[in-house]
Each structure stands twice: as C-alpha cells, then as structure tokens.
Amino acid sequence: MSPSPKTTIKDIAKALGVSVATVSRALNGSHEVHPLTQEKVLAKAKELRYKPNIQARNLLKRRSNLIGVVVPEFITFFFPEIIIGIQEVVNKLGYQVLISQSNESSIQEAKNVEILEASMVEGIIVSVAKDCGNVDLYKRLINERMPIVFVNRVISELQASQVVIDDRKWAFKVTEHLIKCGYSRIAHLAGNNHLSVTKERLQGYKDALGAYGIEVQDKLIMYVGVQQDRAKAGINYLMNLKNKPDAIFAINDPIAVGCMLELKKRGIRIPEDIAIAGFSESPIGRIMNLTSVFQPTFEIGRKAAELLLKQIKDRNAAFETITLDAKLNIRHSTLPLHKRP
Template identity: 45%
Template sequence: MKHVTIKDVARELQCSVSTISRAFNDKYDIRKETRDLILAKAKEMGYSPNPMAKSLLKQCSNQIGVVVPEFINSFFPEVIIGIQEVFIKKGYQVLIMQSNESFESELENVKAMENNMVDGLILSLSFDTQNVEYYENLIKQGFPIVLFNRVSNKLNTHKVVFDDYKWAFFATEHLIYQGYKKIVHFTTSHSLSFSQNRIKGFVDALKKHKLKILEGSIVEAGLLISDGEREMEKLIAANNLPDAIFCVNDMCAIGAMKMLKKYGYKIPGDVALVGFTETKLAELIDPPLTSVAQPTHEIGRTAAQLLLEQIESKGIFVPQTVTLNGRLNVRESSMKHTKIL
C-alpha cells in the first residue's frame, strides 16, 4: 500500500507542492489552467490529500464520535443513520462506539474518542451513569458535546430530547378515551429521568380524567421482556388484572403480552396494552402493539446539526435543548372493546 503524496505529483509536474495544495483547496491565487492541469494529473496518478497530515496541521480530525448505550434495539442504530446523513455530507467521519449500558465502558469510549481527537461528541448516557463529572469538565474546557435522549441536567450543553411527559400523558389519555378505567403503568427504575417523566405524564392523565390512582397503579417492572413477564404474572397470580397497562417501553409490553397470552387472556379484550419508544416489533407481533414512536432519524439529524454548528462556530455558544415531537401509533392492542359478558 504505497500512497501517492503531494510531492510525487509536484515532481511529476515540475512545480511546487504549494501550487498543488492551492489547486486542491480552490485558492484564489492560482491560474485556472494550472489548476485543471494539476487536478487532472492528480486524478491520473491516484492522488488524494492525506487526511492525517491535514488533521495534524489544522488541529482537528474531521471526525466526530458517537457513543450509545446499546446496538441491539433498532432505536440507536436509526438515530445513528440520521447522524451520519448530516456528517457524511460535510466530509466528517463518524466514529461509533457502544457502552453496553456500562458507565465504565462509556467513560473509556469517551476517553478513546477524545484521545483520537474527535472534533465533537454525540452521547446518550448509559443506565448506570450517575457521575457525569468527567463530561462536565470536558464541556467546561469547550469540548463540543451534544446529548440526546438519555441526558443529565447536570450537564450544561446542547440536548435533543423527547417530551416523555407529554407523550406518556397522550398514551394514557388514549387508553382512557377508549373506555378503560383501571389503568396500570409498568415503569422502570425511578432514578432514570425519562421514567420519572413518563410516570408523571401517566399520573396527570389519570388525574385530569378523575381516575383513581391506587397503590398498585404504578409497578416498577423494568425495560426487558422478562420484566414485563414477571410483573404480569404477579398480577395474574394475585387475580388483580387491570383493564389496561401503559408500559415504559415495547419490550416490557411484549413481556406482559406473552404472559397474558400464555394464561389465555385476550388482548385487548381482557387487558389492553400500550408500549413506548416504538420498535419494529410493535407492528409485527400479534396483536399489533400501540406505541409511541420517536422520530429516530430526526433525533440524529438534529443532534448532528447542533454539534456541527457548535464545531463550526468555535466561539461562545448558548446551550440549547431541542424537544422533538413523537407520534402515537394506535394499533389493535389498545382498541376500544365491548366486554363480552
């Protein structure tokens, strides 16, 4: 792998390297004919400027880093596609790493990125990230970081978020409008900001419609299928079935669904279900699951745009929080029903 360098082209054309550089960078002080000649010859020789040398000189790498908690659900990959859309066009490379929901791994990734001199970072915090001190320092030093979805209010930087409160409210209200009265919320660890917001939305929707919030109305399940299964089985065993369940995410809802089906209950006939953060699964399972879809591509594009602006402005910046709209995709699992007596 011998690469053609600017010097090779210069030698071939009997001119100086600076002229070649000018031709490639479209400077004003070069004659059109020489530029065309150089570009043609360069193409013939297979020359293209070495990005590493450029980076070293310009003191920026034209790379941005993306660190996400996981790769397995389609949510983050879709966000990344949005991010790439923006950056590829601008000639940036996108480095992607996944922290596997571990704080240490996340920090390691971020440090690796920093070490690699990425020009900016797009980050979604892992579940067990409590200590954001390191990121706080980076931001204070002026290192561009944009957070999305899993954010921390301790960090004063650009953020792209989803209005969990609002959409949890809508999702719950949808169940109420369908005629369900005894509605339960399967949530996850209260320490996560998004779960707090979804709980709040759920509670406020019930309040608005004067429905009682009982002791068992909010169940700390979790984000996995097994969590939904476990809690659902408990309810079944206690013979304490609600009319409907609003779940913290699709996985949890699917777990509940599996368990209900296993015991022969009908959905939505006996229990209606609503998920959140729509995955591809939602419309494939039986019955199709009502869920709140997030605009994944747009989240990615927006985060990328914010980061790009911050990188290019290089000056003072005012941290901005962009809240994107979602969409409640109503499917069979939460349809209105008339109970067969």
C-alpha cells in the same frame, strides 16, 4: 500490482518541477495559481492516482473530521435510526461518525467516551445508559467545552444541548387514551429509576390519572427496567395482585412486547383480558398491533447533528433544547371496552 507506495504532493511537485506549495494550491483550486499549471498538476495528480493524506491536513488544521456517538445499544431499530439521521447531516460536511455502544453499562459508556476523546472526535452525541452513572464525566466535558448533545435519554442536572420529545405529554396521552377506552385499573411498568424518560413518562401517567380523577395506586406501578427480558418480572408481579389491572402502560415497546408474549404464554388474551400500550413504536410492536407512541427517530438524529455542528463551529454557542413532535398510534392492543365483540 504492488501495494502502491502512496503518491504524495511531493511526487507531483518533483515530476512537474514545481514547488509543493504550488501543487497544494493547484489541488485546492486556489485562485493564485496559473490556470495552465493547475491543469498540469491536476493531470499529473490523476496520472499518479494521488489521494490527499487527510491526516496530515487534519494535523495542521487541528481537526479530525470525526464525531462520536454513544448509545446504549444498536441492535434494535431505535438508535440505528437516530444514527442514520446523524450521518445524513454530518457526512455532507465531510465528517465521519464513530459509533460505540455502552451495552446499557455506565462503566462501558465512560470507556467509550474516553476512547472517543482519544480518537480526537470534534464532538459527541450521547444517549446515556440506564444507570445514568457518568454525570461527573459529562460535567467535565461540558466544562472543557467539548461539543456535546444528548438525545432521548438526557441528564436533567446537566446544562447541555439536547433533543427529546415531550415524554411527559405523550405518556399523558397514552394513559388518557386508556382511560377513555374505559379502563380504570391502569398499571404502569416504569423503567430504571434514574432515567429521564422513566421520570417523565411516570409523571405523565400520574398527571392523566389525576386529570380524570383516578387515584394513583403505588401498587400498580413497578420499576421494571427498559429491556425486554425484564417484562416477565412485571407480569409476574401484576398478575399476582389481588386486584389485577385491566390495562398496562409500559415504559417502552420492548417491555410491552415482552409482556404480550408472557401474557400469551399464560393464556391471557389481549385486549380481551387486559389491554396494553407501549412507547417508542417499534416494528415488532407494529406487527403485534401494539398501541404506542411513534418517535421521529431519524429527525432526532438530524437535529442532534445540527446542534452539534453548531457547537463545533462556535464553542460558546448557547445550549439548546429541541423538543420534537411525536404521535400516538392506536392499535388493537387497546381496543375500547365497548367495542369488544
């Protein structure tokens, strides 16, 4: 009934008239303890509802069983799925995960990392905020041999392990798909200009246009950002061009979905009046029939966790980049011109 004053190893030892060392050994199934004593200890432990104090153990072993995760947000499906992948792997080894979100702010991100450090996490998995402002912080961490793995949004100038997809290649495929559908004035709504994914996807877009002999027009490219509410600005801009695009490739699904909503408001039909494709397929995108690139989020998380564990085990493990496969899912939002009713 009362807030049970936590039985310790000492209580068991006293109750049994043996030393704490013996109890400890019995509890840990050490071979150098008599089967009978072990049995007694185990029984008594159960009777007294003994729960080991991992803090004490961790202190001694200089561990924390904690790993930290820093993501820009976890309201949309993307990062939660990655996190589930991470947990899947690390929980099996007894690790717990501290999750923090930067809310797309580098300043908050830095705070989070510091808190995680202070919480003595044994390693960190990071997807950086859109403004990419903590290069020095991560340099320090890497320098201090803090195990760290970047996912999705990485920092190219950093020598570090990372898990990504080939954004450039898949952006190429999206653009190529639009071209093959017969679209020729293809706009690109790019993300924040420091982000790795922005650069890669933009490059893929340009690659594709080049490959098919279409001139890259700066007017058809706008750095609009990664958050849904920024889509409106993109549409505003594109729809006011003298020479409007006939297709849009958006940096990600939130922007694409934002565009679809904004276009709908203006009575512009998709794909009849304009085609649209996204990236990092989202549930909403699926429902809205948006063509997009599916990312293996759970697998990204799992691989990142594995990479991190490797580093935790061996602080001098070589950096590794894992590039996972993805998939272009074609839907109604990019119906080929010739197939239209």
